[in-house]
Amino acid sequence: MTVPDPVSAAAVMSIPDFIIHWQGHRALTRRVIETFPEDQLFSFSLGGMRPFGVQATEIHLVDAMTVTALRSGEWPEPDWTTGPGTKADLLAAWDAVSADLAEHGPHTDSAFFTRVHALPWGEMPGWVAAIYAVDNEIHHRAQGYVYLRALGTEPPAFYER
């Protein structure tokens, strides 16, 4: 008797893979925040863009909201005007979300990724919403890389997680 390939074999990433993947990116973003000169984090800018500290705060709020959603299925919109105003506070808030993700992420309901969620910016499947948080983090962090280079500071290696 031939058993057809299980659908699981067609998966690109399992939930544990996704958590490892995201935590690797979170660790890298943390190093970028840490590397940033304190006196430039919330002030230095290129091309009229937001300072990296403001972009990193947005990453933090999106990530925190997404970790909450993995646990609860709810996407409570944060107050985008709030957030840590110093490097130390940003790193402490960062570590709290990483700990939450480590604790709750692996227990995410397996239906989370296929069902449709209502986010502040629209309805989408869970996998799109979850991977968007990572993509948004990579995107804004990379802008921090350019700021660091322009400030004469070597950023952490992109391929190290």
Added chain:
Amino acid sequence: MTVPDPVSAAAVMSIPDFIIHWQGHRALTRRVIETFPEDQLFSFSLGGMRPFGVQATEIHLVDAMTVTALRSGEWPEPDWTTGPGTKADLLAAWDAVSADLAEHGPHTDSAFFTRVHALPWGEMPGWVAAIYAVDNEIHHRAQGYVYLRALGTEPPAFYER
């Protein structure tokens, strides 16, 4: 009788999801290349970094290699010094890889993502290698966003795919 949740339910992304996800990013990167002023694409730089045309060529070569691997399981290292030298040639090469991905991506062997592959930069599971291509694309494209802003050009919206 209770049937345990199939492992497939623990998948974050299926192969078709991944292809949609990556093609969405490829379409966005194409718009960034298209938006870039022709006379700045291979010359404008910030912080001593490579011009965006050179970074986009690297994205192209990594993506092309990864699409080849999805089809064949082989990772032939490209000659990193080669590549299209004009915007038109870069866009044509881009479209050829997108067409390849559309044709062959959905037929990727389901074992590809879990087995270990030998890449020019080391051994890793297929899912890590595949998602790295997308992450590398987001990372370098975001640096192009800063260049565009510094040139006074509005980049395409990040959230549109």
